[in-house]
Amino acid sequence: MATNRTFTMIKPDAVQENHIGGILSMIEEAGFRIVEMKKVLLTPERAGQFYEVHKERPFYQDLVKYMSSGPIVAAILEKDNAVADFRTLIGATNPAQAAEGTIRKKYAKSIEANAVHGSDSNENAQLEGEFYFA
Ligand code: RTP
Numbered sequence: 001m002a003t004n005r006t007f008t009m010i011k012p013d014a015v016q017e018n019h020i021g022g023i024l025s026m027i028e029e030a031g032f033r034i035v036e037m038k039k040v041l042l043t044p045e046r047a048g049q050f051y052e053v054h055k056e057r058p059f060y061q062d063l064v065k066y067m068s069s070g071p072i073v074a075a076i077l078e079k080d081n082a083v084a085d086f087r088t089l090i091g092a093t094n095p096a097q098a099a100e101g102t103i104r105k106k107y108a109k110s111i112e113a114n115a116v117h118g119s120d121s122n123e124n125a126q127l128e129g130e131f132y133f134a
Pocket residue numbers: 059063092093111112113114116117118119120
């Protein structure tokens with residue numbers, strides 16, 4: 001995968017509350033092209049695998065439970081400087097700290113149920129994309 005791509009998930013709370021369309025609109029309006037996309041229900045095992053890097057963090061068990069609690073939408077996005085620009089578009093992990101105009105400011109409910117995921121490096125964008133679209 002080229003470095004002009006990133007990977008995202010619309011998380012269970014946002015899917016449950018019918019925000020797929022609103023979030024995809026913000027993504028497209030910010031100049032990202034949707035390259036691949038699908039709706040998936042993760043098993044706890046698959047969610048645990050995806051978040052393996054956070055295994056030692058105190059929130060890991062809750063995160064795995066939350067991410068397997070309902071369907072998510074996984075997508076690969078393309079744009080110049082995709083990883084960094086997408087992190088800017090989604091805003092801070094904790095919605096209380098997310099800037100105006102960000103996806104999390106508009107849609108996130110809590111530090112855990114924060115509406116969207118965005119890859120944090122080109123390397124992880126590639127790995128995370130392959131996790132869903134191998
Ligand atoms: P993401 O990976 O989902 O894009 O989020 P992020 O980089 O902003 O945050 P990260 O540190 O990678 O954490 C991954 C996800 O774990 C949940 N979390 N819960 N309860 C807590 O203190 C806590 N901290 C993080 C969030 O769903 C976060 O997005």
